[in-house]
Amino acid sequence: MKALLSTRPGGPETLGLADVQLPEPAEGEVRIRVRAAGINFPDLLIIEDKYQFRPERPFAPGAEFAGEVSAIGPGVSAFAVGDRVMAMGLWGGLAEEACAKATQCFALPDGVDLDSAAALQFTYGTALYALRDRGALAPGETLLVLGAAGGVGLAAVQLGRQLGARVIAAVSSDDKLAAALEAGAEDGVVYPSGRLDRDAQKALSAALRDKSGPGGADVIFDTVGGDYGEPALRVAAWLGRYLVVGFPAGIPSIPANLPLLKSCDVRGVFWGAAMERDPAAYAATMRELVDLLEQGAIRPRIHARFPLSEGAKAIAELSTRAVRGKVIVTMP
Known part of the structure; x- marks a missing residue:
């Protein structure tokens, strides 16, 4: 073969x-x-x-x-x-x-x-484990998704809507934003590609805060990392949850004072290890996702x-x- x-x-x-x-x-x-x-x-x-x-x-x-x-x-x-x-x-x-x-x-x-x-399995399994098990996303909350047009990002957008959240997409181009909006995001931000200096990071935080609303984002789903991590964390709501999903842009440096000031959590997401540790939970997640797929609720x-x-x-x-x-x- x-x-x-x-x-x-x-x-x-x-x-x-x-x-x-x-x-x-x-x-x-x-x-x-x-x-x-x-x-x-x-x-x-x-x-x-x-x-x-x-x-x-x-x-x-x-x-x-x-x-x-x-x-x-x-x-x-x-x-x-x-x-x-x-x-x-x-x-x-x-x-x-x-x-x-x-x-x-x-x-x-x-x-x-x-x-x-x-x-x-990989994208939707990761997204559902992140949003529900690690992020405790609740109906009516605001979900900010970084890298919202990638495989995991689009899955998070669709599942976030299924869980009753208001979804804000952050992407690197207009056509990616169109894809995220088509998947169910309510609004979004196009951020610059490449390294961000301090001024660019402040501008990104301001744009994300404007779209997230005055209370900030209850859950931040970060598939990008790098220079985008800190600007996103600054938008976290009081008692918010910042989910570390991936870092193709590099491992972000997170100032420890930000979780303190917002009483928010930084939570890791490792779906592969979770699946290995709890096969029954994996089976239940797959059953749920296949049902949603068969119903046309996700695609x-x-x-x-x-x-x-x-x-x-x-x-x-x-x-x-x-x-x-x-x-x-x-x-x-």
């Missing part, structure tokens, strides 16, 4: 398509004939050895995928060969077939297409599709920061 392999640390240009042996599912695992794999920012980090986990090489990146079960490992009774499923691990999805723990697989109803399923926006032979281009697309929604890799 074919797999897109990382054989040495580096960017997408270091990945290569290769013939590999068909994997056999271990105890508690199933093997899946992959039809679609979602691409996420950690896929870029893991091939550069910059992620929290460093798998032994060679390995195929790709943390989430969807397809049909092709083999069952010992001890698995919840699935049968031919079942349509989505799965989430840490790597392995950019291959024609991949193994996954049965506890990290979820059966799909016929009404859910595999492309959408492959784009659902992943597919930015681009690439064949497996061009999987490196799919990962490289994320580094441009031009993605609006989700990039997926498809297999015939």
